[in-house]
Amino acid sequence: xxxxxxxxxxxxxxxxxxxxxxxxxxxxxxxxxxxxxxxxxxxxxxxxxxxxxxxxxxxxxxxxxxxxxxxxxxxxxxxxxxxxxxxxxxxxxxxxxxxxxxxxxxxxxxxxxxxxxxxxxxxxxxxxxxxxxxxxxxxxxxxxxxxxxxxxxxxxxxxxxxxxxxxxxxxxxxxxxxxxxxxxxxxxxxxxxxxxxxxxxxxxxxxxxxxxxxxxxxxxxxxxxxxxxxxxxxxxxxxxxxxxxxxxxxxxxxxxxxxxxxxxxxxxxxxxxxxxxxxxxxxxxxxxxxxxxxxxxxxxxxxxxxxxxxxxxxxxxxxxxxxxxxxxxxxxxxxxxxxxxxxxxxxxxxxxxxxxxxxxxxxxxxxxxxxxxxxxxxxxxxxxxxxxxxxxxxxxxxxxxxxxxxxxxxxxxxxxxxxxxxxxxxxxxxxxxxxxxxxxxxxxxxxxxxxxxxxxxxxxx
Ligand SMILES: NC(=O)c1ccc[n+]([C@@H]2O[C@H](COP(=O)([O-])OP(=O)(O)OC[C@H]3O[C@@H](n4cnc5c(N)ncnc54)[C@H](O)[C@@H]3O)[C@@H](O)[C@H]2O)c1
Numbered sequence: 479x480x481x482x483x484x485x486x487x488x489x490x491x492x493x494x495x496x497x498x499x500x501x502x503x504x505x506x507x508x509x510x511x512x513x514x515x516x517x518x519x520x521x522x523x524x525x526x527x528x529x530x531x532x533x534x535x536x537x538x539x540x541x542x543x544x545x546x547x548x549x550x551x552x553x554x555x556x557x558x559x560x561x562x563x564x565x566x567x568x569x570x571x572x573x574x575x576x577x578x579x580x581x582x583x584x585x586x587x588x589x590x591x592x593x594x595x596x597x598x599x600x601x602x603x604x605x606x607x608x609x610x611x612x613x614x615x616x617x618x619x620x621x622x623x624x625x626x627x628x629x630x631x632x633x634x635x636x637x638x639x640x641x642x643x644x645x646x647x648x649x650x651x652x653x654x655x656x657x658x659x660x661x662x663x664x665x666x667x668x669x670x671x672x673x674x675x676x677x678x679x680x681x682x683x684x685x686x687x688x689x690x691x692x693x694x695x696x697x698x699x700x701x702x703x704x705x706x707x708x709x710x711x712x713x714x715x716x717x718x719x720x721x722x723x724x725x726x727x728x729x730x731x732x733x734x735x736x737x738x739x740x741x742x743x744x745x746x747x748x749x750x751x752x753x754x755x756x757x758x759x760x761x762x763x764x765x766x767x768x769x770x771x772x773x774x775x776x777x778x779x780x781x782x783x784x785x786x787x788x789x790x791x792x793x794x795x796x797x798x799x800x801x802x803x804x805x806x807x808x809x810x811x812x813x814x815x816x817x818x819x820x821x822x823x824x825x826x827x828x829x830x831x832x833x834x835x836x837x838x839x840x841x842x843x844x845x846x847x848x849x850x851x852x853x854x855x856x857x858x859x860x861x862x863x864x865x866x867x868x869x870x871x872x873x874x875x876x877x878x879x880x881x882x883x884x885x886x887x888x889x890x891x892x893x894x895x896x897x898x899x900x901x902x903x904x905x906x907x908x909x910x911x912x913x914x915x916x917x918x919x920x921x922x923x924x925x926x927x928x929x930x931x932x933x934x935x936x937x938x939x
Contacts, residue, residue: 626651629697724752758893763852791882804904
């Protein structure tokens with residue numbers, strides 16, 4: 479997701495801007511690498527910028543390298559102007575409630591990997607000249623993936639490995655995770671990769687982690703509904719969340735294992751039984767529904783993908799998935815037929831993939847992408863970034879249902895706010911669909927709660 483933007487017109491006469499790269503960005507910070515050429519020599523600076531709203535970046539000290547590096551080892555002072563806000567528009571991955579919302583996220587190829595790539599292509603003498611201008615590693619968060627050897631787990635682990643915010647990546651599975659970790663550990667990004675196999679190593683995997691992502695379980699096969707998965711995945715999620723409660727009670731928990739409408743309530747009940755339930759830190763990952771909605775709407779309406787943002791509310795199965803097309807940003811109109819066709823496609827997009835894979839599993843790559851985006855948003859929130867918004871299935875008071883997916887604001891302590899604005903002024907179609915989804919979602923939530931209560935009753939006797 480590394481982007482090179484060319485903008486020679488904005489540069490003063492003395493210098494030509496040849497390459498500017500966003501190494502990582504957020505709503506409040508941007509990390510830039512800028513190259514300029516003067517008299518045949520190339521100058522490069524790494525820059526940390528406080529706010530994307532600043533329209534001009536001034537580079538006051540840049541190290542030289544290139545053909546004349548030996549001759550020009552002094553640092554130069556120069557002012558270089560370009561429109562930073564314009565650059566950042568195509569990089570912010572955050573979902574801001576009140577501003578344009580963007581998908582693309584530079585930080586999956588973070589500034590550390592970028593720095594490493596730069597280092598490997600620049601002679602050593604020149605590297606030392608750059609040293610004072612290089613970024614200090616900012617990676618500081620530990621992330622655990624439980625079910626890391628699976629179809630989702632592997633690409634998800636790769637994407638998390640690319641995050642500049644991650645210092646340790648703990649990969650757990652009941653089998654085959656050693657090879658995944660060995661393979662990933664060769665990527666020259668900052669995080670250290672450790673593998674953990676089987677229940678005896680689970681506690682060590684979880685100690686001290688900030689975010690636990692759970693894609694462990696069985697995927698849907700053709701002809702299977704999400705409910706068919708219930709008994710297998712309910713047991714897996716229950717036992718994994720018990721271990722999280724014992725070893726990482728303060729971590730953000732991201733549940734991917736289906737049926738999310740039930741596995742999240744299961745996780746909540748387990749955490750309650752353990753006395754460590756914090757509803758602000760338990761998330762059902764529904765990001766894939768948003769990712770799909772954005773993609774399909776952009777295709778249908780011929781819009782630039784990075785500009786499109788469709789909130790998706792309700793739950794994460796069939797008709798409980800409710801894309802609010804009337805709240806699409808940028809504002810766009812749909813015919814009744816388009817609303818019906820798009821809504822149904824978004825609700826059944828998982829089945830599209832299951833059938834196309836013909837027995838070889840369900841959505842894994844798009845799911846890994848979506849889950850990595852949610853992890854990245856969580857890490858940014860933990861890191862203190864403001865205005866981090868994502869849709870997620872969380873404990874909620876927006877409706878009479880105890881859990882509900884909606885846009886939430888993420889902060890250091892988890893859910894800072896559940897955003898109600900999207901549910902105002904629904905179209906007639908959306909209002910009806912919302913009422914129609916409630917009985918099914920309620921039943922799925924109750925099924926999850928009942929599962930844990932029954933297990934507790936059995937254990938007590
Ligand atoms: N939330 C979503 O949008 C979404 C989308 C797609 C799939 N899913 C769900 O994600 C889950 C995983 O899908 P997949 O395609 O990666 O399946 P997969 O079978 O390829 O991988 C699952 C992994 O979980 C591991 N596992 C099983 N039991 C475990 C346990 N007790 N502890 C740790 N690991 C365990 C397996 O060894 C395997 O490596 C499924 O439940 C699937 O339905 C969710």
